[in-house]
Amino acid sequence: MRTFDCSCGETLFFDNTRCMSCGADAGFCPVCQKLVPLVGSDEAGLRCGNTACGAALVKCNNYRYERVCNRCVVLPADGEPAEPLCSCCRYNAVIPDLSKEDNRNKWRRLEAAKRRLFYQLDLLGLPRGTEADGFDPPLSFEFKEDPVPLWSGQTYDNNELLNGQEVVMTGHLNGKITINLREADPVERERLRVHFGERHRSLIGHFRHEMAHYYWDLLIKGRREPAFAAVFGDPDAPSYSDALQAYYQRGPSPHWAQHFASAYASMHPWEDFAETFAAYLEMVAILDTAHHMGMLGPLDLLIEPGVDHDRMVTAYAYVGTALNELNRTMGLRDVLTRPLTKPVVEKMRFVHDLIEAVRAPASAE
Ligand SMILES: [Zn+2]
Ligand SMILES: [Zn+2]
Ligand SMILES: [Zn+2]
Ligand SMILES: [Zn+2]
Known part of the structure; x- marks a missing residue:
């Protein structure tokens, strides 16, 4: 930024x-x-x-x-x-019920994260998926609450009924990105982060992950599926629902840290792609900000079209070390919790090449 x-x-x-x-x-x-x-x-x-x-x-x-x-x-x-x-708000299909206390604050946090997402997509020349531009399915967002509020700290792993009612699952389906409003409550989000054993859990992270699912539909489905399967594996074997069930019964692959951007990425190739895509966007966002803050010295802006992926990864490791040390001085968690392994870098290269192939020409900025 x-x-x-x-x-x-x-x-x-x-x-x-x-x-x-x-x-x-x-x-x-x-x-x-x-x-x-x-x-x-x-x-x-x-x-x-x-x-x-x-x-x-x-x-x-x-x-x-x-x-x-x-x-x-x-x-x-x-x-x-x-x-x-x-150009960011017009994608909203469902907004929070503003008669309820604190929902406006939650909505404000969601919109702030969404604006950052769009800023980054524009920076990379990625399509925004508007109906007017002929994108099918068009992109939209829903910010919804569970019909029956959960008690504080209550968590759910799967498409479950809770208190006899269906819960709102954060996710993507046919262009519609749903975020459970509870994610915009910092205390609840931290509880969920600990429950799921995640290194980070943030609103911008949710937007990046779900947007990746949307881009899979838009840019890979029916267009680049063999190339995708060669890197991430066959999404039909096992099926998504079988993989989901197995993940919540048995947990992540024991070797996930070597091969995946996160534990959850080991669940299924689609989640691997979403987590990898989100990790790539994190790298780009950090490099962009580091550049504008003068942290990269004489290095060029590392996000313009045609930039070498390996140079980005090297610069990211350098900035990440500095960020981690700064955070440690303040008693905060590391930003980059572990080095990017070679298999993860190679999957990120797939995302890099995909964006290079589809990005619109850079604007005058
Ligand atoms: Zn002024
Ligand atoms: Zn607006
Ligand atoms: Zn996902
Ligand atoms: Zn102006």
């Missing part, structure tokens, strides 16, 4: 809705693709505060009225925008 400049000279950050120095409203301008100070007012009209841009803007409805977004949409000269939601 990069940082941005306010007209007062202060730094603006991707999540800001206000400049911490001059107090100007801030928002993401879809024209210049920057987090900018907003000039004017909601009532009289807003302009992008980047003087090279100056686009007429209006805040996304989820920014102006719901306070869960910080993006703007372009205001056409002849009146209201056709779509009052920004």
Whole structure:
């Protein structure tokens, strides 16, 4: 992630809705693709505060009225925008019930993670899967609660009924990404992380993983399945449901750490792909941020088209060591909990080559 400049000279950050120095409203301008100070007012009209841009803007409805977004949409000269939601919010099919306490905070956290996901997909030139662009199935998001609230700390491993009701499973199906709202509660998420023995559990991590399942449908199914099977294994033997059952009965493959990005990745080739894809996006996000923070010294930006995968992995190991040591000084968990093994690097190379093959030409930025 990069940082941005306010007209007062202060730094603006991707999540800001206000400049911490001059107090100007801030928002993401879809024209210049920057987090900018907003000039004017909601009532009289807003302009992008980047003087090279100056686009007429209006805040996304989820920014102006719901306070869960910080993006703007372009205001056409002849009146209201056709779509009052920004290019991240318009994918929402189900939003949380805002009459319930704390749900707005949970929704805000989910949207913040989703915006980061989209920023990264745009950076890599990956398709966003809109219906208008002819993507089938189109992408959408559902943020849902269990019908009967679980008691704190209660966990479920599988598609189970709890208290006689079906639980909301975080997952992807036919373009629809569902996130259980409980994941947006930091205490519950940490309990789940410990229960599942995961190194990290985060909202952005969920989005990266589920988006990978969507891309499998969009980019691999019926197009690159033999190449996929050569790297990740045959997804039909065993079937997904058999593999799922076996995983929750017997646990992960004993040698998972050598061959997989995570224990869960050893469950089935589709989960292996999703975990590997998410691990690749983590690497890209960290390299992007490290570059913009000046941590990579004279090294180029390591995410532009045509970049060598091995160079990325080497730089990632270097930055990861620094990140881990910084975290340890603060008593926090490691960011990179173990070195990337050769089999994992090779699977990440498949993701790298896939993205190289499908990415749109880089924008002017
Ligand atoms: Zn300012
Ligand atoms: Zn602008
Ligand atoms: Zn929005
Ligand atoms: Zn999955």
